[in-house]
Amino acid sequence: MSVDRDQVLRSAAAQLTRKGSSTLDEVAKASGISRATLHRHFAGRDALVRALEDLGLKECELALDAARLGEGSAQDALRRLIKEIEPAAGLLAFLVTENQLFEGDDRHEGWSRIDDRMAELFRRGQESGEFRIDLSTAWLTDALYGLVGAAAWAVLDGRVAAKDFSYMIAELLIGGAQRRVES
């Protein structure tokens, strides 16, 4: 009977990813609930977006924890991270397009912490000699976000099979498109 808050948020993210200017009524219908109920759980559009941000933030933190970025090679850690972050890809695809969250320098500090943890992984890989040093850790972090968003969108649109999600991202990010004659 009671509404599943997380499920509503996921449906809302999917709807808002498809159409960023969706009406609250459209969001509610996409979540299978009425506008009144949506409004009972989230005070307004801002509150809804904030909740989406918090959920995405939480899932990213969990993915970062589960990936154990400090263990093993940086490459393997990155592969684990991409695999762990897959459930949050839909949410991230929306959040990265929601530049409104970054307006006014009051960006949620949580993202800085996540960025730092990712950049730290790339830095570790660079220091160990696994990753090239001519690509900045900031760019690699942004590129990871961009590829996750692109992959999520490609999957939603049927151009990439869902099962290939993490493979496609990890291989491109780590190895690039270039064919290497000797592995």
Place this chain on the structure above:
Amino acid sequence: MSVDRDQVLRSAAAQLTRKGSSTLDEVAKASGISRATLHRHFAGRDALVRALEDLGLKECELALDAARLGEGSAQDALRRLIKEIEPAAGLLAFLVTENQLFEGDDRHEGWSRIDDRMAELFRRGQESGEFRIDLSTAWLTDALYGLVGAAAWAVLDGRVAAKDFSYMIAELLIGGAQRRVES
């Protein structure tokens, strides 16, 4: 006296990239014109977005032409493409987030043609042995869009120097993050 239509569109794209829900009044002010004038040139919000799409489409076609994708190695052609597409990056960064354009299967056929040309480049690279075949051409195309958008945003936000734009994208897309002991 007369308004520079393309300049207005670029300013509008920048404003809408920053805040997708910008008012027409905000868009107009960002372009340095009044709402009345904006409305004289573009019938409404839809018409404005359509014009932005057409401009982005045109610039992509021009970039594809200028890159001469059929000449030389696929790698070099891809590097040329990325360099040529840089001026349109801001526009693309907005358009890729404007999923509204893809609603209802009435997507502008022009994008299909562009996608095809890009996919053809990757296919050529795969057939020549330059690119790996385990990453589909559709994914490589989407990844290119995603990286261009991510890079445009990173530059706008000051995390990546504008002069590194094409290098960062090309190197990551072609060579990946992995360090290769022998070049």
Place this chain on the structure above:
DNA sequence: TGCGCATGAGACGAATTTGTCTCACGTGGT
């Protein structure tokens, strides 16, 4: 059966945005 509770549906005014209009101003060309 009867109660509690969350929800769905809809109405209502307020706020915002939009589309259209008018009018005055400034510039460029005749």
Place this chain on the structure above:
DNA sequence: ACCACGTGAGACAAATTCGTCTCATGCGCA
């Protein structure tokens, strides 16, 4: 000097969306 034209500023109603409210329904539970 005069006119044509594009523009800025603002007013105005229409349309849309939002926030809040009320009421009825359905389900679980005692």
